[in-house]
Amino acid sequence: MPRRIALALTTAASLALAAAAAPTGASAATGADTGRAAVERALTYRATAPFHLHANAVRAGYVPDKYCVVDRAAGTGALGYPHFNHAYDNSVDPSKPAALFYEDDGRGGKRLVGVQWLVYDRDQNPATDDDRPSLFGTAFKGPRPGNFPGQPVHYALHLWLWKKNPKGVFETFNPAVTCLPGTTRPPKPAA
16 A cells, blocks of 8 residues: 555656646646646645545545536536535635545545535625636636535636546546446436
């Protein structure tokens, strides 16, 4: 097990150095400061590398959802298993994402694939967006209604840091992530 952690940390350090050396596509596309975006991404790599060991994420306050989340609208792709640390809701600190996403690793464990930041909309009106946050030179998506009862109107930014997303590094769902049969939330019964 220590060898896996060392490999993950070495990989994270290498990726962080590569990210710092090369501008991100999103930053170049938006005209944002690519140096700042690279530094922010390096901070995220470093902060989340220990969470390759699932137990570290749970110890750090990331609470696992028992269901794997699929893209029901498009029918392809998934988020994986969300793990939320609500102490980081409203964080725009690249080292403090509000959620981590895991997929089944094929050996009974979980593999870290992505992260998410979640910021509540100041006026709770989905029709206004004058408080839209950004990270990595990329604007958050939203505002959108909550995904479950009690969740406020919010903005979200997903980053597929640990598994390539063929649709884009900031897309919500990743078609390369799958949910095993029987692991998704059952559909709500018709009223």
